[in-house]
Amino acid sequence: MRKSINRIFPIIPLIGAALFYSCSNNANSIKMKGSDTEVNLAVNLAEKFTMLDPTFSIAISGGGSGLGITSLMNGQADIANSSRPLSAEEVQQFKDKNIEIKTVVFAEDATAFIVHKDLPIDSIDVESLAKIMDGTIKNWSEVSDLSYPINIYGRQSSSGTHSFVKKKLKIEFTNTAKEMTGNAQIIEGVKADKTGIGYVGAGYVGHDPSASHGIKILKIKDSKESIAVSPLDQTAINNGTYFFQRPLYQFILAESWDKVRPFINFERSPSGRLLIEDHGYYILESQKNEI
Incomplete structure (x- = not known):
């Protein structure tokens, strides 16, 4: 699958001041939790990325989008993989906790x-x-x-x-x-x-x-x-004509953004995009120049 979807999904910050989380302490260690839809792809992306930069350590687990989002909220993850957007309740919970996050939409499923x-x-x-x-x-x-x-x-x-x-x-x-x-x-x-x-x-x-x-x-x-x-x-x-299609999300602690950015850049690189497509997903047109 080598075609791209022409859809704009910018990185969207949620307003708030980030708290200090233990996940952010190690500059070369990333914790990623959440969607079982994304977990196999995330593992393979992490394996390829750490081959290029062995100084990084990426721990990945599934359990569902809700678990990933809760883990992010509790400081137990740097990245929450999610096959759905945040609910209005979750957006409010992040704001109430003064946690700022960034949203990346990296593929279509x-x-x-x-x-x-x-x-x-x-x-x-x-x-x-x-x-x-x-x-x-x-x-x-x-x-x-x-x-x-x-x-x-x-x-x-x-x-x-x-x-x-x-x-x-x-x-x-x-x-x-x-x-x-x-x-x-x-x-x-x-x-x-x-x-x-x-x-x-x-x-x-x-x-x-x-x-x-x-x-x-x-x-x-x-x-x-x-x-x-x-x-x-x-x-x-x-063409957007299949009834059950949707974007795939990664919610990222703003406090963790600097250390996570090299991995996100790899996802958007030609090698990362190829791997995403080889897993049966689709690349968004808006990602092409976002590296």
Whole structure:
């Protein structure tokens, strides 16, 4: 995937005076927490960066966007990876704590809905998908030729992907949906369950062919009459026509910005952009000259 999206996402500071945090003490040590959508990419970016500059140490963990943002707020991270923007409540909490942060949008992602490879369905419309996720539709017979109860494999509420899907579908998830800790667990659940459906980062399954073995990635239709679009269709993503696409964020403590900046510069370098694209994500046009 080598195309770019023409969208402006500047680095946006949140007003406030930064507190002194322990994460900022070591000039060559960075702690990064948050989105499971971004974690594999973050690990590979960090590995390449530290090969170029072995004096740096970067510790990375997932756990969901909400956990990353909370860790940033509590001084337990320098960077919070997030697959969603800050909520109004989180913005206010940072202001109340007088914590200044910077926001970097470094890539575009798509959320993929997956089913077992043997399920006789290749696409689904948004209305039917919403009814499945909120529990209104409970059996595959309503959208396919098979009569099986539907099992939903989703994320915990701290996940940015969970929040994103819920917001896009304008629903509350049924309480029968299984809450999984990450993309890998959802994929394994659906692989083993011929009646299952789940949602994962498209970059996760697009980058790793072994991850998509045994599952089927559904094409999505905005309405029953519209054309079905795949989350792996780079032209559709660049044109903004895939229903479940979103920017990926990095929230950074302003106090940590000077030490984090070399890593951000690497992300925006040709080598960093190539790695981001190789993971199935897309590069924003506005990043090209921001080094």
